[in-house]
Amino acid sequence: MTHAHDPSLNYLNCRKGLRSWLGTLDHKRIGVMYMWSIIASMILGGILAMLIRAELWAPNNGDPAQAVLSQDTYNQFFTLHGAIMIFLVIIPSIPAALGNFVLPMMLGAKDVAFPRINRLSYHLYLIGAALLVVSILTGGLDTGWTFYAPYSTTTETSVVVAVFGAFVLGFSSIFTGLNFIVTIHKMRPPGMGWFKMPLFLWALYATSIIQILATPVLGLALMLIAVERIMGVGIFNPELGGDPVLFQHLFWFYSHPAVYVMILPAMGVLSECFATFSRKHIFGYRFIAYSSIAIAIFSFIVWGHHMFVSGQSQLASVIFSALTFSVAIPSAIKVFNWVATMYKGSVSLDTPMLYALSVIWLFGIGGLTGLFLATLSTDIHLHDTYFVVAHFHFVMVGSALFSFLAGVHYWWPKMFGVMYREWPGRIACAVSFVGFNLTFIPQFLAGTHGMPRRYWDYHPMYEPYNKVSTIGAVILGLGLVWALVNLLRSFGSGRQAPANPWGAATLEWMTPSPAPPHNFDFAPAVGDPYDMDLVRYDESIDGYVPVRPHPDDPHIPLVEPAEQEDEQ
Amino acid sequence: MSQAKLAHHFESVEQQFDTAKLGMWIFLLTEIMFFSVLFVAYTVYRASHADAFQYASQFLDTNLGAANTLLLLLSSFTAAWAVRCAQLGQKRGLMLNLLVTVVCALGFMGIKYHEYSHKYHEGLLWGGARHSIFKADPAQVLPEMKHGHEGGGESVWESHHVETMDPALKKQVGIFFGIYFCLTGLHGIHVLVGIGVMLWLLWRASRDHFGPDNFTAVDLGALYWHLVDLIWIFLFPLLYLIS
Ligand code: HEM
Ligand SMILES: [Cu+2]
Numbered sequence: 001m002t003h004a005h006d007p008s009l010n011y012l013n014c015r016k017g018l019r020s021w022l023g024t025l026d027h028k029r030i031g032v033m034y035m036w037s038i039i040a041s042m043i044l045g046g047i048l049a050m051l052i053r054a055e056l057w058a059p060n061n062g063d064p065a066q067a068v069l070s071q072d073t074y075n076q077f078f079t080l081h082g083a084i085m086i087f088l089v090i091i092p093s094i095p096a097a098l099g100n101f102v103l104p105m106m107l108g109a110k111d112v113a114f115p116r117i118n119r120l121s122y123h124l125y126l127i128g129a130a131l132l133v134v135s136i137l138t139g140g141l142d143t144g145w146t147f148y149a150p151y152s153t154t155t156e157t158s159v160v161v162a163v164f165g166a167f168v169l170g171f172s173s174i175f176t177g178l179n180f181i182v183t184i185h186k187m188r189p190p191g192m193g194w195f196k197m198p199l200f201l202w203a204l205y206a207t208s209i210i211q212i213l214a215t216p217v218l219g220l221a222l223m224l225i226a227v228e229r230i231m232g233v234g235i236f237n238p239e240l241g242g243d244p245v246l247f248q249h250l251f252w253f254y255s256h257p258a259v260y261v262m263i264l265p266a267m268g269v270l271s272e273c274f275a276t277f278s279r280k281h282i283f284g285y286r287f288i289a290y291s292s293i294a295i296a297i298f299s300f301i302v303w304g305h306h307m308f309v310s311g312q313s314q315l316a317s318v319i320f321s322a323l324t325f326s327v328a329i330p331s332a333i334k335v336f337n338w339v340a341t342m343y344k345g346s347v348s349l350d351t352p353m354l355y356a357l358s359v360i361w362l363f364g365i366g367g368l369t370g371l372f373l374a375t376l377s378t379d380i381h382l383h384d385t386y387f388v389v390a391h392f393h394f395v396m397v398g399s400a401l402f403s404f405l406a407g408v409h410y411w412w413p414k415m416f417g418v419m420y421r422e423w424p425g426r427i428a429c430a431v432s433f434v435g436f437n438l439t440f441i442p443q444f445l446a447g448t449h450g451m452p453r454r455y456w457d458y459h460p461m462y463e464p465y466n467k468v469s470t471i472g473a474v475i476l477g478l479g480l481v482w483a484l485v486n487l488l489r490s491f492g493s494g495r496q497a498p499a500n501p502w503g504a505a506t507l508e509w510m511t512p513s514p515a516p517p518h519n520f521d522f523a524p525a526v527g528d529p530y531d532m533d534l535v536r537y538d539e540s541i542d543g544y545v546p547v548r549p550h551p552d553d554p555h556i557p558l559v560e561p562a563e564q565e566d567e568q
Numbered sequence: 569m570s571q572a573k574l575a576h577h578f579e580s581v582e583q584q585f586d587t588a589k590l591g592m593w594i595f596l597l598t599e600i601m602f603f604s605v606l607f608v609a610y611t612v613y614r615a616s617h618a619d620a621f622q623y624a625s626q627f628l629d630t631n632l633g634a635a636n637t638l639l640l641l642l643s644s645f646t647a648a649w650a651v652r653c654a655q656l657g658q659k660r661g662l663m664l665n666l667l668v669t670v671v672c673a674l675g676f677m678g679i680k681y682h683e684y685s686h687k688y689h690e691g692l693l694w695g696g697a698r699h700s701i702f703k704a705d706p707a708q709v710l711p712e713m714k715h716g717h718e719g720g721g722e723s724v725w726e727s728h729h730v731e732t733m734d735p736a737l738k739k740q741v742g743i744f745f746g747i748y749f750c751l752t753g754l755h756g757i758h759v760l761v762g763i764g765v766m767l768w769l770l771w772r773a774s775r776d777h778f779g780p781d782n783f784t785a786v787d788l789g790a791l792y793w794h795l796v797d798l799i800w801i802f803l804f805p806l807l808y809l810i811s
Binding site for chain 1: 575577578586590591594595598599601602605606608609694696697704739740742743747750754
């Protein structure tokens with residue numbers, strides 16, 4: 001606080017040493033640590049994915065000698081790949097890493113409501129990740145990321161440690177959500193009504209609601225798996241009169257909403273990108289805001305679409321199917337509004353925008369194929385085939401992960417104060433996009449021809465699809481590594497980032513890059529988050545500056561006092 | 569009595585207090601969702617096996633359950649009173665009320681321990697437990713669980729003819745006890761946490777940490793404690809009073 005006015009100090013260099021990071025209460029540092037941890041987990045999960053694809057390069061003809069991995073190893077690898085990518089990468093990616101970093105800044109606040117709980121959340125993430133690693137080292141895990149009973153209560157692998165890890169990760173996620181809800185409710189600056197919030201915050205708010213309401217259910221369901229294994233309580237064990245389908249209900253009651261924990265914040269990032277890079281006011285602000293809430297609400301009542309073949313009642317299936325279709329409406333509303341935002345905008349194809357545009361295609365396919373799966377008669381055929389695998393990769397990797405990358409590229413200058421090089425960034429995005437489609441489009445085809453998921457071997461008729469898919473995976477991997485290398489190189493050779501490189505009007509850009517320790521040296525005034533006329537391009541810094549700077553701080557636009565008064 | 573410390577990221581003490589309170593309410597919401605898993609399991613099995621639940625519930629001691637209910641109600645009252653004392657700056661009243669709350673909670677756990685050990689000795693456990701008398705195969709029930717106790721009384725195995733009980737019924741009785749132990753166990757863990765919180769508040773109260781401008785921690789601790797009580801208020805009739 002004493003050094004708040006020294007302009008050379010920012011949140012990165014104000015304190016040094018590992019302990020100043022691990023023990024920090026600063027939301028920006030916590031967000032950045034989350035980001036690196038997530039990237040590290042992604043590399044681990046990615047290596048597993050490559051091994052899975054290597055195994056599927058050619059059929060084994062039932063002969064273990066021809067296989068790259070043994071059956072057991074294969075089962076463990078796809079389980080760990082899924083568990084790591086879902087619990088350690090995609091779920092925390094946007095909320096915990098990017099959300100933590102920008103949410104308080106977008107509110108003009110100094111931190112989240114509960115900085116200690118925020119730090120606890122990150123520490124729980126580390127503990128949960130460590131437990132998953134311990135489970136790998138103590139017998140592995142071969143249940144699939146879904147932990148279905150009764151297999152999960154009987155297999156020899158180290159399920160107890162793994163479910164405990166997932167439980168701890170759940171609390172990490174709950175605490176992030178709790179913090180965000182309270183921060184958004186209680187720490188909005190004067191003048192920022194709900195409908196003056198950036199859409200990313202609406203998205204995070206909706207996400208947080210899901211996190212606090214759905215995650216505890218998974219937590220306890222997984223604890224019951226552990227209790228079942230340790231003490232044989234029998235709630236999910238048919239031999240003792242229990243019901244394994246009950247576990248599926250509990251699991252999907254969390255895990256369907258969880259897919260919206262992945263996609264809602266991703267949609268929030270996209271709303272920011274489309275507005276900023278079209279240099280136009282976002283189209284249909286209220287529709288986008290309300291559709292986030294609508295998706296969050298719907299997400300709680302459709303879980304049964306994962307269980308059409310589980311033996312649940314037909315009536316339940318019909319209702320779940322109909323409700324599932326209705327989720328498509330708010331999802332489509334968002335896409336239409338993004339496209340309308342670009343219409344007649346001055347669109348610039350910077351790297352974040354390229355990722356955002358990719359997502360329109362990828363989410364389009366991912367979402368629409370969801371409708372085939374939501375249709376009862378087609379799902380009977382498609383369930384547990386590669387069609388489902390392709391569907392959820394389109395939405396989780398193609399949409400959520402690509403949006404995360406959009407966000408990382410978008411906020412990178414604010415995080416580290418340096419610009420990465422545009423062209424390599426764009427090309428890496430294009431390579432990933434091509435690789436992604438090559439990997440997963442063939443899986444739709446293999447799936448419609450009946451190739452089941454989660455097997456170590458396949459009928460030779462599926463070989464062409466798998467060949468293309470493995471080649472695509474290599475290209476995708478290269479694209480992602482390239483993007484990472486390009487980002488990392490900016491530390492050495494990137495040019496100094498201006499406060500507002502893209503010309504956005506949300507508050508996080510109204511402070512120097514990287515941000516000062518307490519975000520703002522001067523409390524910013526609140527304008528319309530999408531009023532692009534507040535800022536203008538300044539060639540001398542290759543960035544944007546307020547059209548009418550505030551006399552006390554050149555980064556902050558002067559908002560009409562009259563305008564401010566009506567809001568208060 | 570000390571003033572509340574204002575953290576650097578808040579504008580005012582009121583904002584800080586409101587924020588903490590909202591945070592607690594949301595946390596309680598997650599707690600409710602947490603317990604709801606077991607309530608759902610309870611509902612599902614009770615709906616499909618009403619008779620087994622009714623039968624099994626007779627093994628629970630209603631008097632002990634009622635005593636525990638009273639203890640928790642009293643402790644909720646003193647917890648609320650403690651908040652009032654903190655607001656009025658009455659240190660002695662605050663400490664006394666916190667103390668009574670802790671004593672009630674300990675009494676609750678004492679009774680719970682007594683109930684648990686009684687169940688364990690009678691083998692009133694879920695089917696998968698080593699000492700259970702409700703195992704699917706009667707031959708696997710441990711011999712010491714079958715026969716009378718040193719004190720002379722008949723074992724439940726004998727008095728309720730568990731050997732010849734309808735196997736389907738027996739399984740569901742086992743499920744009842746599985747749910748009973750999970751629910752009351754999870755609740756018991758929350759009571760233990762509550763005792764820890766109350767002791768911490770007591771320690772802080774003794775060091776004059778609270779006062780009319782600074783009672784957030786007491787308020788939040790009491791809120792948590794009310795939820796723990798409330799859950800028991802549901803558990804008691806659902807488990808003990810089925811008939
Ligand atoms: C437009 C909306 C969507 C619809 C209608 C939809 C529909 C479905 C249906 C019906 C299934 C079950 C298929 C089966 O197992 O037979 C499914 C699976 C899945 N979906 Fe979606 N989905 C949608 C969006 C998403 C999104 C946005 C995500 C994630 C970000 C997602 C992730 C998943 C996952 C992970 C699975 C498979 C889980 C597993 O069995 O391992 N879906 N989807
Ligand atoms: Cu779903």
